[in-house]
Amino acid sequence: MQALRVRVAGIVQGVGFRPHVYRLAVRHGLKGYVLNLGGSEVEIWVEGDPKQIEDFLYDLKNKTPRSAEIEEIHIQAEAPKGYKDFSILKSGTTITKLSMIPPDFGICEECLREVLDPSSRWYRYPFHSCAWCGPRFTVIEKIPYDRENTSMRDFPLCEECQKEYTDPNNLRRFHIQGISCPKCGPKVFLVDPTGKRLEVEDPIREAARLINEGYIVAVKGIGGFHLACLATDDIVLEKLRRHKKRPTKPFALMALSLEVAEKIAEVDDSARELLTSPARPIVILPRKPGAVSELVAPNLKTVGVMLPYTALHYLLLMDTRDKFLVMTSGNESGEPIIKDNDEALRKLGKVADYFLMHNRRIVNRADDSVVRFTDGEPVMIRRSRGYAPRWITLPRSIKSPA
Known part of the structure; x- marks a missing residue:
């Protein structure tokens, strides 16, 4: 022994x-x-x-x-x-060595398949996640990483989720802190700029319909708010630039799939690998002429594209006419991305026509990461969602990692 x-x-x-x-x-x-x-x-x-x-x-x-x-x-x-x-065993508070808090992971294929399956209990559930995907850094308040130390503690597990949580044979949900379902998990809702809720059957489908009609919708994701609108409508984009006071800086796009992204930009194998990675960054790529409005990226031959990294984003894009949208950070010029509902209404009320919100608290804001290629190698322009707070290994030792 x-x-x-x-x-x-x-x-x-x-x-x-x-x-x-x-x-x-x-x-x-x-x-x-x-x-x-x-x-x-x-x-x-x-x-x-x-x-x-x-x-x-x-x-x-x-x-x-x-x-x-x-x-x-x-x-x-x-x-x-x-x-x-x-x-x-129940987690302890002893610190024997410093380790890493996980970043947020883009939705995995298995979870997305369940979200799109009408026979699944997670059908069209915008917050579906498992052991391999979903928010981590943006929901954690303190370590160790247990549900009661995250904003998911606001959503006690229902009987079905609790059964899966305690089942050792459930590979993706056994002792996974972020799981939930439509019965016990966060809820999504649609409001106008005054905060009044719109009584609609499906807030995500209604938000997609509004975007198709030319409205700007502020969308709460996992790390903060985006401003979403059509990327092919000059009038809408002129309005967004005027109200956001952003005359020329390029807007990022979110495309439903790789196939849709390839209609917008030149996507090679290296770009495909980055776009579909768990980090799901914005990747700056050569733009295909005529695919989007010139107002998306004025005077540039490139465009920043990312793929949906949550079920909420996928469901929203799925019901839009183009299957891709402008998805730019929801913030005031020079300020960080907005993460709280009240702040979004206060600061974006004159920019967005509607707000697609949810009731899960964002603890740590995280903007989208941005990557471009230089001499064929990926170079990080903004290191945030999907990468932070991973450590960066230095070529020499230092006294403190902080």
Whole structure:
């Protein structure tokens, strides 16, 4: 009988790492526990046959969950304690080593498929997420990463979600803090500039209809508000530029899919990889003549394009006539992106005609990241949603990582 205490640092909280460790330990016949600690690291205690522990450690290092990243593993031999099984324990507050808070991840194919499936209980649910996708940094208030430490604590799990949350065989939802459904999760609603709610059956479909008619809609995403409108209507774009006091600076576009993006811009393999990555940044690409209004990016031969990174954005774009929209940051000139409903009404009331809002609090604002290619290599222009707050590795050591 052998026992080891294993501490793992990296992106290991909020990415399904503890459920992954649980399944590995059970598969290898080991006893012990796994828990989150207060520095965003994970502690694992395993005891059992030395060969089984060796196999467990190999799988731990080489078979990480889709969104996890292991930076460091510290292993310490311990005396066995005689655990009867393996379990996920309540998180601790001890800090043994600093680790990373995960960034927000773009919606995965599995979640999007369920959102679009009429037989799914998440059909047209704009906040669907799982172990592999969804907001992380923008909803976390403090570590360790547990639901009660995020803005998702405002939405207690319903019976069905709770059952999946406690099911070890549910790969995407077992002990995943951000899950919810239409019964228990956040709600979306549409309001006018005074804050009065519009009583409509489907706020997202109604917002898409309004955009098609030439209105500007402020859309609350996961990291802040966007101003959304048609990218092919000069009159609408002139109005947006006038009210936003942005005479020439280019607007970013959001396209429903790669196929739609390829109608707007020249998309090569490197761009496809970036556009479809979990970070889903804005990628600056050569613009195809005549695809969008010249007022999107005046006097430029390039355009910034991104793909939907939430179900809400996908559902909105799906019901628009062009399948792509201007999706520019909702803020006043020189100020950060707006993240709160009241502030949006106060500061964007003279810019937007309508507001598509929801009741999930954004804790940490995050604007869209922007990437361009220089000599064929991606270069970060703005590092934010999808990348922050990942660490940047320096070529030399420093006294403090802060």
